[in-house]
Amino acid sequence: MTESVLKVEHLGIAFGGLKAVEDFHLEIGKSELVGLIGPNGAGKTTIFNLLTGVYQPTEGAIYLDGVPMVGKKPHQMVAAGIARTFQNIRLFKELTVLENVMVSFNHTMKYSILSGILRTKNYWKEEAAAQRRALDLLRVMHMEDYADQVAANLPYGQQRKLEIARALATGAKILLLDEPAAGMNPTETTQLMDAIQTIREKFQISVLLIEHDMSLVMSVCERIVVIDYGHIIATGTPFEIANNPKVIGAYLGTDDQ
Numbered sequence: 716m717t718e719s720v721l722k723v724e725h726l727g728i729a730f731g732g733l734k735a736v737e738d739f740h741l742e743i744g745k746s747e748l749v750g751l752i753g754p755n756g757a758g759k760t761t762i763f764n765l766l767t768g769v770y771q772p773t774e775g776a777i778y779l780d781g782v783p784m785v786g787k788k789p790h791q792m793v794a795a796g797i798a799r800t801f802q803n804i805r806l807f808k809e810l811t812v813l814e815n816v817m818v819s820f821n822h823t824m825k826y827s828i829l830s831g832i833l834r835t836k837n838y839w840k841e842e843a844a845a846q847r848r849a850l851d852l853l854r855v856m857h858m859e860d861y862a863d864q865v866a867a868n869l870p871y872g873q874q875r876k877l878e879i880a881r882a883l884a885t886g887a888k889i890l891l892l893d894e895p896a897a898g899m900n901p902t903e904t905t906q907l908m909d910a911i912q913t914i915r916e917k918f919q920i921s922v923l924l925i926e927h928d929m930s931l932v933m934s935v936c937e938r939i940v941v942i943d944y945g946h947i948i949a950t951g952t953p954f955e956i957a958n959n960p961k962v963i964g965a966y967l968g969t970d971d972q
């Protein structure tokens with residue numbers, strides 16, 4: 716693995732008496748695609764909430780490019796380079812596809828609030844540049860034909876892709892994707908996976924993927940981390956994971972865990 720982009724050590728959180736995540740560790744290198752899987756309630760979304768500053772851990776450390784991240788707020792995590800998508804799609808439904816992407820550039824825009832209000836030359840220059848960048852991103856996602864459509868009118872699979880485009884627009888170093896293929900048909904899923912592979916190569920971005928569709932996880936991830944009851948029970952290649960008795964036990968609910 717190349718030098719790690721994200722490094723997580725002994726991460727844990729308790730809700731009252733429940734230790735939802737305990738002693739979680741992870742290292743992700745540049746452009747690496749890692750799967751995070753586990754049965755329902757295992758703690759996957761909680762880990763995403765910890766990595767994005769939604770929850771503060773009760774123990775452990777998170778480093779992004781070597782910089783400590785614990786204590787930072789969600790918007791600071793985004794600015795630092797950790798972006799995510801959600802299980803339930805969160806878009807500005809009334810805005811166009813292009814506008815949805817442009818909104819995500821906001822924290823990188825350099826014009827002042829005043830020049831925004833007065834619509835100065837500098838404002839229009841920045842806006843035009845943001846529009847070009849947004850269109851470039853949509854092209855990568857094969858969504859340029861949808862640019863002027865209102866997000867609410869997009870087919871479901873395209874809405875999911877737009878969420879990823881928005882996360883990319885933040886300039887992220889690592890993308891956390893929470894069940895991006897949920898509710899997609901097989902064609903949409905294949906297109907989505909192609910898009911994820913393309914953006915990894917083009918943007919040299921790392922990806923941590925939560926996904927229930929096993930065949931998908933097995934086919935796209937280089938490495939998989941499996942959790943159950945908040946603990947890592949296995950880490951390995953898709954082949955190792957598919958043949959790991961602890962993993963099989965966790966999914967089938969046997970005692971062999």
Ligand SMILES: Nc1ncnc2c1ncn2[C@@H]1O[C@H](COP(=O)(O)OP(=O)(O)OP(=O)(O)O)[C@@H](O)[C@H]1O
Pocket residue numbers: 730733735753754755756757758759760761762
């Ligand atoms: N804010 C919270 N307060 C109390 N308990 C919580 C909170 N968030 C999560 N939990 C508990 O932590 C555990 C892990 O939940 P989490 O949602 O992270 O699991 P998951 O692996 O993402 O599940 P699923 O695959 O069903 O989405 C569960 O027992 C859940 O009830």
